[in-house]
Amino acid sequence: SQGTQQGNSGGRVRYGTVSDLLSFVNQISNMQPEVLQHLPEEMGVLLNKKHMGLTKGHYRIDSDVFLFPWKWTYKTPGSGGHVPKGSFGKVHLAQDAITRKRMACKLIPMEHFKPADVEIQARFHHENIAELYGALLWDQNIHLFMEAGEGGSVLEKLDSCGPMREFEIIWVTKQVLRGLEYLHSHNVIHHDIKPSNIVLMSDKAVLVDFGLTVQMTEKVYTPRDLRGTEMYMSPEVVLCRGHNTKTDIYSLGTTIIHMQTGSPPWVRRYPRTAYPSYLYIVSTSLPPYPSYLYIVRTTLPTSLPPYPSYLYIVRTTLPTSLPPYPSYLYIVCTTLPISLPPYIVSTTLPISLPPYPSYLYIVSTTLPISLPPYPSYLYIIHKQAPPLEDIAEDCSGVMRSFLETALERNPAKRSSAAKLLRDEAINPPREEQ
Numbered sequence: 502s503q504g505t506q507q508g509n510s511g512g513r514v515r516y517g518t519v520s521d522l523l524s525f526v527n528q529i530s531n532m533q534p535e536v537l538q539h540l541p542e543e544m545g546v547l548l549n550k551k552h553m554g555l556t557k558g559h560y561r562i563d564s565d566v567f568l569f570p571w572k573w574t575y576k577t578p579g580s581g582g583h584v585p586k587g588s589f590g591k592v593h594l595a596q597d598a599i600t601r602k603r604m605a606c607k608l609i610p611m612e613h614f615k616p617a618d619v620e621i622q623a624r625f626h627h628e629n630i631a632e633l634y635g636a637l638l639w640d641q642n643i644h645l646f647m648e649a650g651e652g653g654s655v656l657e658k659l660d661s662c663g664p665m666r667e668f669e670i671i672w673v674t675k676q677v678l679r680g681l682e683y684l685h686s687h688n689v690i691h692h693d694i695k696p697s698n699i700v701l702m703s704d705k706a707v708l709v710d711f712g713l714t715v716q717m718t719e720k721v722y723t724p725r726d727l728r729g730t731e732m733y734m735s736p737e738v739v740l741c742r743g744h745n746t747k748t749d750i751y752s753l754g755t756t757i758i759h760m761q762t763g764s765p766p767w768v769r770r771y772p773r774t775a776y777p778s779y780l781y782i783v784s785t786s787l788p789p790y791p792s793y794l795y796i797v798r799t800t801l802p803t804s805l806p807p808y809p810s811y812l813y814i815v816r817t818t819l820p821t822s823l824p825p826y827p828s829y830l831y832i833v834c835t836t837l838p839i840s841l842p843p844y845i846v847s848t849t850l851p852i853s854l855p856p857y858p859s860y861l862y863i864v865s866t867t868l869p870i871s872l873p874p875y876p877s878y879l880y881i882i883h884k885q886a887p888p889l890e891d892i893a894e895d896c897s898g899v900m901r902s903f904l905e906t907a908l909e910r911n912p913a914k915r916s917s918a919a920k921l922l923r924d925e926a927i928n929p930p931r932e933e934q
């Protein structure tokens with residue numbers, strides 16, 4: 502019969518609706534790895550007919566669409582945070598062979614992909630949220646095609662051009678607040694607002710990376726793990742006792758400090774490099790444990806208050822001498838959200854230490870009596886007042902009060918995105934613009 506070619510002889514990529522895409526990503530996340538390894542051809546659902554040209558049910562990489570590395574890898578956030586899971590993947594520039602439309606294409610290895618990576622972006626549409634155009638499975642990677650911010654991210658801009666001027670910061674802040682106002686009105690928390698997750702276009706900025714995003718079903722979201730990037734994390738998230746959309750406002754506040762000064766809060770006052778070479782205390786992910794670091798001391802107090810254990814890195818006065826074994830790695834655990842062997846000792850250190858010291862390396866058995874206070878930013882965020890000292894000296898008075906509101910320690914006193922959008926700091930009188 503004259504049936505449509507696509508249905509039978511074509512490939513396994515089709516145009517579909519958001520629900521088609523969501524059932525596709527759920528279906529493939531339940532597929533056995535061995536099935537995924539031998540896929541004869543690409544599969545997927547494309548939402549956007551205008552930008553993506555299918556050819557008989559095919560959308561082949563390097564034939565129907567071309568990928569160009571943006572030389573931008575979205576590393577696991579171990580380099581700056583305690584996040585047990587974050588966003589994996591490389592972001593490429595993609596160009597459709599038929600429509601010539603330029604897009605961003607994030608490749609997520611199947612073993613790291615979870616449907617939550619796309620659910621929010623597929624279901625919620627706003628001009629300040631990177632639009633999802635489609636999802637394709639090929640070569641054991643999920644390819645997420647999205648709206649491209651060809652100006653790169655705010656972090657790249659800061660790294661290449663240094664601190665931003667206030668009128669630029671105002672422009673970015675308004676775009677981010679519009680995106681947050683929309684997400685928060687649907688009880689969605691982004692959880693990872695920071696310069697690298699804000700990308701720039703000629704006429705707007707958009708939020709990207711929804712890998713940590715959640716939609717609250719109650720008034721308070723109680724996490725099972727730590728979500729976000731340490732430097733930009735709010736005190737209530739660090740405490741792990743429940744939080745709400747206001748956490749994104751705090752992270753926007755720290756992001757503004759980063760845009761003003763070129764550095765995130767805290768790092769100038771608590772530099773990671775404050776340590777003599779023999780002792781590094783930083784925490785990333787301990788294989789396979791969540792990325793906390795539980796160095797307290799060899800003899801533990803009988804009971805600790807119910808705070809999360811990573812807040813107990815306070816005993817920097819280690820015993821003057823450790824048992825006679827050289828080059829120890831001591832990880833003595835306090836109360837952990839999961840059970841660990843009570844005492845992990847390894848007599849051999851990894852051959853090459855990662856560029857960021859990622860454990861506590863006690864490379865000599867005798868240590869000086871006392872060490873400088875531990876710069877665990879989680880502990881600092883938890884203990885100290887918000888980082889108002891890190892606000893740029895030349896910050897205007899109105900922007901300073903904007904930041905004081907956004908960085909309020911008590912989320913209930915922190916202004917909402919809707920309220921901040923009306924703030925005079927980001928609505929300067931016309932003659933000033």
Ligand SMILES: Nc1nnc(-c2c[nH]c3ncc(-c4c[nH]c5ccccc45)cc23)o1
Nearest residue numbers: 571605631647648649650653654700709710
């Ligand atoms: N993690 C993540 N998840 N989705 C995205 C994303 C969606 N659209 C995009 N457009 C541009 C960039 C981008 C970031 N830095 C860059 C540097 C140079 C050029 C482009 C970029 C990233 C994205 O990013």
